[in-house]
Amino acid sequence: MLRGLWKLTWIEFKVFMREPLGAFGTIGVPGLIFVVLGHVRSLRFGSPSPVASGLPPGNVPILVALLIAISAVLSLITIVSIYREGGILKRLRATPLRPQTILSAHVIVKLLLTAATLALMFLAGKRYFPPGAHVPWFSFTIALLISTWSILSVGFVIASIVPTARFAQPIGAVLLYPMIALSGLFVPVSNLPPVLRFVAQGLPLTYAVHLLQGIWAGDRWLAHLGDIAALTVLFLLFTAISAKIFRWE
């Protein structure tokens, strides 16, 4: 039953954009990070890395894309916990709205904002790419949306366990940002100690990084069916977990 989904999605989108810092915080800040990082690291293709560190220059867009996805997930966790604490979720549930419709509306809003942020990042980063350089922006956007969608399901699990809205942002951040360290972006997953490697294999970020790196480098989608399958399986798994433990009030 999707009755009310589009109306609710549109309202949630407008409500979010009315938030002070809502639009700027989600769309503007990652763009800014990209520009700053770009200045520091120089994204120009082929130019040698000015700073010898763990992050290869080609990974800057991947890192920023992950930050965009994670900021969307953090925002979702915060909104869900505020809605729960304020009784908004309960109020919406006491209507013919189905629970899955309420949550789907938020997922759609987050995916739209992710796409918008990424578009801004491409615009902001345009001047760092040499003319004629091939950036697969469309495929990359799709890859990021698939990744975000999968990571959002982890967000619902976190949103189920945060005790109050006040803790939503810090707990979400503490759980999500370390996942970047395990994702293979800085250290290849195969070089991790066995326990961490096992954990990494259960996290959508790991497959997201592999997928995004591949698509950025110009790989064909067929080469990454495994990543997409893993992201889908993890999405289903985490969604099933959150369906079990999710609290509406």
Place this chain on the structure above:
Amino acid sequence: MHPVIEVSGVRKTYGKTVAVEDASFEVNQGEIFGLIGPNGAGKTTTMECIEGIRKPDCGTIAVLGLDPYRQVYKLQERIGVQLQQAQLQKRIKVWEAVDLWASLYGKKVVDASRLLEQLGLTDKRGAWFMNLSGGQKQRLFIALALINDPEVVFLDELTTGLDPQARHAIWDLVRGIRERGKTVFLTTHLMEEAERLCDRVAIMEHGRIIDIDTPDGLIRRHCPERTVVLVQDNESGGEHFEKIPQVESVTRDNQRFTIRGRGDDLVTEVIHCLSESRIRVTDFRSILPNLEDVFLKLTGRSIRE
């Protein structure tokens, strides 16, 4: 009159806490039925079981012939709900909320702009929820509860936190709902509200319903005491009052007499006595017991505690 809500033997526990124990009652078509009692008595839990939001541990509930928990979506089409302390998105506009709610029902809904006008919200249709006053928020929640032209309307602690003026305005609105032939089920811990608004009330304490009747019936049965306070002009004593058969005690403070007795005739008899003895009176007041006194009598404690 036939019952639209039938509750029988409902019990609900949260862990080891028993919230509702063996609740049974019926609500008739077209009446305003109030569940009254102090905070934490189990009113909201009972109401939410009836609305289908919670599942009772045992007992049966039928609302409009439906099982509220199993047929919740069918039921939600036909009822309107206002939840205690509910909020909406801070920055949702009044018209957006009404428009969203109107889109959720499969059947024809009422004219939204007329509804906002009836509830005095026309000026506020573009305002954000967070910028509404307490009374305006409650009126919006009433609008949302009425948008689908429901047969039964549930109102949980509707006027809590409102100033007296806003409260009276809301009472008029609720009476208006009844006038349109709808059944209203409400909870309140305000005895004055129950007395002035409800056709029948159920008194609840510690999860149990201790009595059900009209407010007048409850008062008559449990609190037959009447009190007359008067101030006399001359120095004569109170002996003539003591001769009235209904009088139980007379206390005197200077010229002020407090006459206590039982039965509706007490006031008439006192007036009769005053005129017969040609006593000049400069002040006269009769104090009738109210639901608050009934509650005190039934539970041994004040509802405000």
